[in-house]
Amino acid sequence: MQRALLATIALAVSAPLYAASALTYSLPGGPQAVSWPSSSFPVHYQIERRVTTVIPDGDAVVDRAFGEWASIPQVSLSFVDDGVVDHATAGRDGHNTISIADDLFANQNYVAVTTNWWDDSGRMLEADIQIDPSVQSSGFNPQQVVAHEAGHFLGLDHSAVISSVMFPYVTKGTNIPLDSDERVAIASIYPRADPTLSSATLSGRVLDDGGAIFGAHVVAADMKGTPVASTLTNENGEFLLRGVPAGTYRLYAEPLDGPVEAANLAGVYRTAANKDFPTQFLPPMQVENGKVYGSLVINANGVARLNPMWIGSCGLNGIDASLSSKPLVVHGGQSITIAVAGEGFIGGLTKFEVMNPAFKRVTDFKYAGNYVAATFAIDPAVGSGSATILVSNSPSEQATLTGALRIEDAVRRRAK
Numbered sequence: 001m002q003r004a005l006l007a008t009i010a011l012a013v014s015a016p017l018y019a020a021s022a023l024t025y026s027l028p029g030g031p032q033a034v035s036w037p038s039s040s041f042p043v044h045y046q047i048e049r050r051v052t053t054v055i056p057d058g059d060a061v062v063d064r065a066f067g068e069w070a071s072i073p074q075v076s077l078s079f080v081d082d083g084v085v086d087h088a089t090a091g092r093d094g095h096n097t098i099s100i101a102d103d104l105f106a107n108q109n110y111v112a113v114t115t116n117w118w119d120d121s122g123r124m125l126e127a128d129i130q131i132d133p134s135v136q137s138s139g140f141n142p143q144q145v146v147a148h149e150a151g152h153f154l155g156l157d158h159s160a161v162i163s164s165v166m167f168p169y170v171t172k173g174t175n176i177p178l179d180s181d182e183r184v185a186i187a188s189i190y191p192r193a194d195p196t197l198s199s200a201t202l203s204g205r206v207l208d209d210g211g212a213i214f215g216a217h218v219v220a221a222d223m224k225g226t227p228v229a230s231t232l233t234n235e236n237g238e239f240l241l242r243g244v245p246a247g248t249y250r251l252y253a254e255p256l257d258g259p260v261e262a263a264n265l266a267g268v269y270r271t272a273a274n275k276d277f278p279t280q281f282l283p284p285m286q287v288e289n290g291k292v293y294g295s296l297v298i299n300a301n302g303v304a305r306l307n308p309m310w311i312g313s314c315g316l317n318g319i320d321a322s323l324s325s326k327p328l329v330v331h332g333g334q335s336i337t338i339a340v341a342g343e344g345f346i347g348g349l350t351k352f353e354v355m356n357p358a359f360k361r362v363t364d365f366k367y368a369g370n371y372v373a374a375t376f377a378i379d380p381a382v383g384s385g386s387a388t389i390l391v392s393n394s395p396s397e398q399a400t401l402t403g404a405l406r407i408e409d410a411v412r413r414r415a416k
């Protein structure tokens, strides 16, 4: 008989998070990602009646949130909503449930929490989602909260990509679409077709003089700075990115030094040492579908002083910045003064750029307090998605804020 193991993943309100990796735990056979076996689909769930009283149209909201994952073209996932039931509680009872948990927020500062059970082979057996009753009244978007928890339900850990739904911290406001990072991550767990044929595989190691770096955030950014896919290195410093679409990428490794840290992750990654190292890029590489790019080595020697952690916008005069570890939402055609802050910033020296050529810097850098700001004009045809900010003190001292910008196009904004 196999033991059932469980873990609980919570969505915190005002803390940061990093990396769309699979939930990975130490099992008898070694570190193992946990996921639903193909025989469990369609996966059934029940919705507690209180979900429909706390959240208007709550059962439809839950279905839409799960549907976001199931509708990704590269993914093979299916669910059955077994309907609204009067008494559904979290706990190992053979039913996957979405229920309301009183005082989740008051006691633990969590908006929602997912509990997973799996066997010694890493096969998911059950998952339950609990939501605080204040979710709607506090201004959170219930669909976004459930979509985040559905990611855990399916076996995803948090993502260090700031713009992602799987980022550990939830923002208030309208629902945001799933980010490229988590779409690629879920498709590599539940692929519709053999991903080695329809996309590229990138693998390698992140090393320094001391050997392997465990818990490095490895990102494949396209030439518009979009973090298309990311993952974390294992204890041997190895990384594996599957499902990367053909294109040209800048592959880089950055430390898990905030806004997402090992403490925001579950399972084995929670024990990663938060080792600091300078962010390192490989030269741009063109990848083709159906090919494996193995033995990529990112050398991350040196001392990391620069660590961007916060982003925000400020008046065109470059003062009064409002900074946070949440993504800054920008629109095509906009002129906006972007401010970036963190550790190791040097007045008069630290610069930054948006790794997307549609952003043209139109002012000099201004320095105030612990931040640097500049105004950018955004091409109206920028296209929606996310983008990364690259901060530098010198050509050899660079660091990224991955997915710091969420770009919405101008047309959609007017239509709103």
Ligand SMILES: [Zn+2]
Pocket: 009, 010, 011, 012, 148, 152, 158, 168
């Ligand atoms: Zn979470």
